[in-house]
Amino acid sequence: MSKSITLNHITKIEGHASLKLGISRGKVNVCELSSVEGSRYFEGIVKGRKFFEAHEITSRICGICSCAHVIAAISAVEDAVGYVPTYQTIQLRKLLTLGERIRSHATHLYFLALPDYLGYESALAMAGKYRKQLQNALNLMKAGNGMLKVIGGRDLHPVSATVGGWLKHPKKEDLKKLELNLEAVKEDAIKTCNLFFSLSYPKFESDTECFSLVEEKEYAMLSGRFSSSKTSFEKHKYRDFVKEYHEPRSTANFVVKSDHRYMVGALSRMDNSSDKLSNGAKKMLKKSPMKLPSKNPYLNNVAQAIEIVHCIDESLRILEILNIQNEPVEKIKLKAGTGVGAIEVPRGTLWHEYTLDDKGTITNANIITPTAQNLLNIQEDIRMFVPSVIKQKKEKIVLGIEKLIRSYDPCFSCSAHFLEVNWK
Amino acid sequence: MADQKLKMGFYGITGCAGCLLSVIFNEDEILDLVQLVDLKAFPFIKEVNADEEFDYVFVEGLVADKGDLEVLQKLRKNSKFLVSLGACACTGCVPAYRQYTLKENYEHLLYRKQNNVEDLQPTPVDAHVKSDYYIPGCPPDKKEIVTFIKNVVLGKQPKPLDNPVCIECRKNGNQCLLDLGKPCLGPITAGGCNAVCINGGFECWGCRGPTKDMNLDLMINILRQKGFDDKFIQDRMRTFVGLKLPMLEKVFNVNVKINNSKPHN
Numbered sequence: 001m002s003k004s005i006t007l008n009h010i011t012k013i014e015g016h017a018s019l020k021l022g023i024s025r026g027k028v029n030v031c032e033l034s035s036v037e038g039s040r041y042f043e044g045i046v047k048g049r050k051f052f053e054a055h056e057i058t059s060r061i062c063g064i065c066s067c068a069h070v071i072a073a074i075s076a077v078e079d080a081v082g083y084v085p086t087y088q089t090i091q092l093r094k095l096l097t098l099g100e101r102i103r104s105h106a107t108h109l110y111f112l113a114l115p116d117y118l119g120y121e122s123a124l125a126m127a128g129k130y131r132k133q134l135q136n137a138l139n140l141m142k143a144g145n146g147m148l149k150v151i152g153g154r155d156l157h158p159v160s161a162t163v164g165g166w167l168k169h170p171k172k173e174d175l176k177k178l179e180l181n182l183e184a185v186k187e188d189a190i191k192t193c194n195l196f197f198s199l200s201y202p203k204f205e206s207d208t209e210c211f212s213l214v215e216e217k218e219y220a221m222l223s224g225r226f227s228s229s230k231t232s233f234e235k236h237k238y239r240d241f242v243k244e245y246h247e248p249r250s251t252a253n254f255v256v257k258s259d260h261r262y263m264v265g266a267l268s269r270m271d272n273s274s275d276k277l278s279n280g281a282k283k284m285l286k287k288s289p290m291k292l293p294s295k296n297p298y299l300n301n302v303a304q305a306i307e308i309v310h311c312i313d314e315s316l317r318i319l320e321i322l323n324i325q326n327e328p329v330e331k332i333k334l335k336a337g338t339g340v341g342a343i344e345v346p347r348g349t350l351w352h353e354y355t356l357d358d359k360g361t362i363t364n365a366n367i368i369t370p371t372a373q374n375l376l377n378i379q380e381d382i383r384m385f386v387p388s389v390i391k392q393k394k395e396k397i398v399l400g401i402e403k404l405i406r407s408y409d410p411c412f413s414c415s416a417h418f419l420e421v422n423w424k
Numbered sequence: 425m426a427d428q429k430l431k432m433g434f435y436g437i438t439g440c441a442g443c444l445l446s447v448i449f450n451e452d453e454i455l456d457l458v459q460l461v462d463l464k465a466f467p468f469i470k471e472v473n474a475d476e477e478f479d480y481v482f483v484e485g486l487v488a489d490k491g492d493l494e495v496l497q498k499l500r501k502n503s504k505f506l507v508s509l510g511a512c513a514c515t516g517c518v519p520a521y522r523q524y525t526l527k528e529n530y531e532h533l534l535y536r537k538q539n540n541v542e543d544l545q546p547t548p549v550d551a552h553v554k555s556d557y558y559i560p561g562c563p564p565d566k567k568e569i570v571t572f573i574k575n576v577v578l579g580k581q582p583k584p585l586d587n588p589v590c591i592e593c594r595k596n597g598n599q600c601l602l603d604l605g606k607p608c609l610g611p612i613t614a615g616g617c618n619a620v621c622i623n624g625g626f627e628c629w630g631c632r633g634p635t636k637d638m639n640l641d642l643m644i645n646i647l648r649q650k651g652f653d654d655k656f657i658q659d660r661m662r663t664f665v666g667l668k669l670p671m672l673e674k675v676f677n678v679n680v681k682i683n684n685s686k687p688h689n
Contacts, residue, residue, distance in 0.1 A: 012470070014468070039488060045521055047525065048525065053663075124470070160625050
């Protein structure tokens with residue numbers, strides 16, 4: 001018996017994607033996951049622009065992780081000219097990254113992932129029976145967004161971060177309020193963990209390698225070596241390890257490392273760095289049904305819930321020691337060169353690379369988003385997963401697949417990326 | 425009562441999902457707001473999306489490929505009022521700036537086309553279909569979206585704002601960034617954003633589009649006096665709203681290489 005399944009417009013994800021699946025005699029013979037997002041050519045758009053404009057332009061790649069693109073672009077530009085930001089600037093960038101992760105994870109978990117598990121078509125449809133749980137989500141989203149507003153000047157496409165420092169520092173009284181807000185949503189984060197620990201996840205093991213930035217002493221965010229349990233490398237060497245190629249059907253490109261697929265995101269970070277989580281997050285991890293290391297992508301939801309606890313704790317830790325001073329933005333000494341920014345963002349490791357000439361004009365750009373790296377892995381996971389549910393009704397199969405795709409929290413807006421085809 | 429509520433749909437074509445998020449990120453209002461209307465479609469957060477007649481359809485994003493155009497035309501056909509939500513829909517935003525970059529900058533990024541993905545010239549909604557309302561900005565102001573929905577539910581006509589950003593900026597007591605030598609486009613840009621960028625220390629890039637009575641020549645002269653060269657000024661002005669400033673070509677009187685053909689109309 002053969003059947004085919006086509007999902008032309010996968011809902012509850014960022015951006016647009018479709019899936020084509022062909023099954024014959026119990027085997028999957030066609031499995032094509034494609035981004036059907038229109039092309040936006042950001043890497044071409046920034047060429048010819050100034051070094052201090054890259055982050056404002058590339059921020060528009062993605063709404064939900066716009067802070068991520070801002071910080072990655074600034075880091076790459078600073079790396080190109082050999083500028084090292086101050087301690088205070090790094091702390092502010094960390095706060096921007098943490099706040100974004102809180103709002104992004106909360107939005108994904110409740111609005112995109114949860115309805116599948118509770119049997120609803122949307123979070124809004126759950127409002128009658130699950131109003132309290134939705135309120136937990138909205139409290140967390142509001143706290144995260146509020147944090148971005150205080151630190152970055154705006155929650156989507158933040159404005160205050162810039163090359164060489166910070167354009168306008170948050171006020172001390174606003175930072176104090178922020179601390180109180182974060183304290184107040186700790187409870188929501190713990191409830192989120194308990195809720196997501198209580199759901200039942202399919203048993204599944206991806207044939208993958210989990211990569212994330214890893215630091216010696218902290219749960220890596222803005223620095224570290226790109227590492228898995230088997231290997232690790234320094235960010236400037238990424239082209240030696242990360243190979244890119246195009247899927248002709250899709251506007252997003254797939255990235256493979258040594259011809260082997262890999263996975264980035266909250267689960268990978270937890271696999272590689274769980275010993276560096278905050279104490280509160282470690283406590284939740286112990287309570288969770290997840291046994292690390294895990295390669296079950298469905299558990300990315302669990303990892304995200306635990307990360308919310310970590311992000312709140314870590315933000316509070318930084319806020320406690322941050323004694324904000326008025327540091328003017330430093331003037332950048334220009335020189336020609338290439339720089340790489342690699343940071344951990346909600347969906348995984350984000351790479352920005354820029355080449356500047358000696359006048360500070362961008363002559364080349366390369367951006368690799370987490371979803372672009374995960375795409376191949378999601379597709380191959382679907383191929384592996386389908387045979388285990390093949391005897392079930394079509395709707396059940398589709399739900400299983402959609403849950404799998406959504407567990408990665410893919411962002412198909414982000415993933416539209418193009419490079420010259422290099423068939424080595 | 426349910427059938428008396430306005431039927432609304434929220435859709436995204438090529439974009440960053442930021443405008444749709446701006447709807448949801450009204451954390452205090454969203455659950456009540458959706459009760460005011462009959463929310464028929466919102467594929468970003470809903471599995472079940474009715475394909476039918478809408479009173480209002482909100483569209484995020486710009487037309488970048490054939491698929492976008494097909495969706496947009498269908499939405500136009502199915503709706504009484506179509507609202508362009510955010511800068512991509514209103515002006516083409518950053519992705520449409522590609523029209524002003526050299527083809528050689530992105531040509532190598534093109535990949536082998538298959539029949540299901542066909543690029544079109546990046547263009548805003550009203551280059552293809554009639555847009556009844558505009559909620560501008562990248563991102564749009566979250567509260568402006570709520571106000572818009574409340575207004576139409578109450579049967580009030582939403583009014584576009586045409587005061588320059590400077591008015592709100594002065595009210596907020598900001599120091600003028602032009603005075604500090606920054607290339608701020610506040611004087612020629614429509615406000616309604618509460619000067620959020622300048623409040624955060626960042627100059628206005630003009631994302632909400634030009635005011636009707638802008639003095640473009642004066643703006644350009646001020647920027648020249650501040651030491652910015654013509655290429656920089658043009659690039660800045662075109663980043664978010666280039667297609668709404670076709671007069672720039674004449675003002676600068678230089679041959680800017682615009683690739684491909686004109687956007688369709």
